[in-house]
Amino acid sequence: MERKRNDEEQAAKYRLHYFRRNDVPALTESELEEESARIYQSLMEGHAIQPVKSSRLWYSGAAAAAVGLIVAGLFYFNEVPVSKPTGVQVVYSNDIAPGKLGATLTLANGKKIDLSAAANGLIAEQEGVSISKTSDGKLVYTIKDSKSTNQEFNTLSTVNGQQYEVILPDGSKIWLNAASTITYPANFAKLNKRKVELNGEAYFEVAKDKSRPFVVRTDRQEVEVLGTHFNVNSYGNEDAIKTTLLEGSVRVSDSKSQKVLLPGQQSLLTDDALSISKADVDEAVAWKNGDFIFKDEAFNTILRQIARWYNVEISDSKDRPDLRLSGTISKSKNLSTVLKALEVTGEIKFKIEGKRVTVLE
Incomplete structure (x- = not known):
């Protein structure tokens, strides 16, 4: 039981660390630490996460980035089991640098x-x-x-x-x-x-x-x-x-x-x-400013943006018209980081083979 708890904590801390940005001038370090701690506690207790309301765009975006991408209209984060950190621990056989x-x-x-x-x-x-x-x-x-x-x-x-x-x-x-x-x-x-x-x-x-x-x-x-x-x-x-x-x-x-x-x-x-x-x-204009910003974006549209920036071919054998995602990810990250963020939703997994990416689920 204790080992399971540790695994849950490591998975949650991984998300908090992986999707935090270190170049956000509008948010102080203490504010970011406070928000991260609140998200982490919500993850451990299985609560739905409600981002703090703020007039600053990034502050609400920090919550979405810290927990990965949320499946808009289909899932709330507490419906993605913390005990099953889908995709977070996947090891890719190769990785691709950003554009x-x-x-x-x-x-x-x-x-x-x-x-x-x-x-x-x-x-x-x-x-x-x-x-x-x-x-x-x-x-x-x-x-x-x-x-x-x-x-x-x-x-x-x-x-x-x-x-x-x-x-x-x-x-x-x-x-x-x-x-x-x-x-x-x-x-x-x-x-x-x-x-x-x-x-x-x-x-x-x-x-x-x-x-x-x-x-x-x-x-x-x-x-x-x-x-x-x-x-x-x-x-x-x-x-x-x-x-x-x-x-x-x-x-x-x-x-x-x-x-x-x-x-x-x-x-x-x-x-x-x-x-x-x-x-x-x-x-x-997120692309010009160095980010991917998705707000209730169709999954296929997201894949096309990723394919253009990382110069890869992405194939998905399934039609997913109802899958829409929201979140923010830096375009300076390697491809595996972006794919792991998408995998956190629990809906999909990816495999990278050379310059080809396959959606597995």
């Missing part, structure tokens, strides 16, 4: 530059602009001749397991997520509109220029702004194109209609229609 900064720049003349291997400093020159790579992994365009009229288009692309930032010649900043591509003019000097084309996901901080609107085109929609912060998720294997506005205003249009977004709103373009709803901004 990193990296991308390929394709110049107008067709030359390709691997930014992961390129030295810092000047990497290319085009008419009217110079292109440099900074020591912290940014691609920066600098105007040399504002009178240049030659229109050259460059393409920045990432594969699974990569993301990158580019600063365009007008000062606009773009963060490109994994498995994404953006094509843009190398020089905006003589353009009436600053048009870029996106396939995948990117976060934009657009420099204000009332005389030249900034336009983001995907395969099925167009977003037009003057100067604002927003995120566009347009992956081809997702069910919808999501545009989330953080600051300013944007006009989103498709072939049938157009709508104006206000800060804190999100447009959703499906096969049927373009709609607007309240956005969870933190969840929408």
Whole structure:
């Protein structure tokens, strides 16, 4: 009996340790220790865990992270037996490191530059602009001749397991997520509109220029702004194109209609229609800020995010339309850490074989 009790305590302490973050400025160490102790006591007593209410996002998120991911709508944590720490003690035969900064720049003349291997400093020159790579992994365009009229288009692309930032010649900043591509003019000097084309996901901080609107085109929609912060998720294997506005205003249009977004709103373009709803901004831009944030997220959607960041193939023989999860995990963790967090729900297990991940249950 005593051994069983010790096993339960070790499992609970493992969860508390494994999912605590050490880089959260909004929560003091004493507050985190107090919250962890409360969660640990609830685990030992088999009580449902009710996170402390707080206006700070991370404080409520700390509870979810400390106990792993909660199966939203299906289970409360006290229904996952502490005496059966499902998945926590699984040992993977191999592990996979998280993604990193990296991308390929394709110049107008067709030359390709691997930014992961390129030295810092000047990497290319085009008419009217110079292109440099900074020591912290940014691609920066600098105007040399504002009178240049030659229109050259460059393409920045990432594969699974990569993301990158580019600063365009007008000062606009773009963060490109994994498995994404953006094509843009190398020089905006003589353009009436600053048009870029996106396939995948990117976060934009657009420099204000009332005389030249900034336009983001995907395969099925167009977003037009003057100067604002927003995120566009347009992956081809997702069910919808999501545009989330953080600051300013944007006009989103498709072939049938157009709508104006206000800060804190999100447009959703499906096969049927373009709609607007309240956005969870933190969840929408979590990828850029170094986290996975899932809030009542469909299991299959979570798997696709994980596959893109860790550059793996994930196969699941079962259809799980009712399995939805919530929680926060740092993207800096190895793949096994993320999978163990999902396994804590008791619903699923994983097996890693090379670059292939299989859902076992």
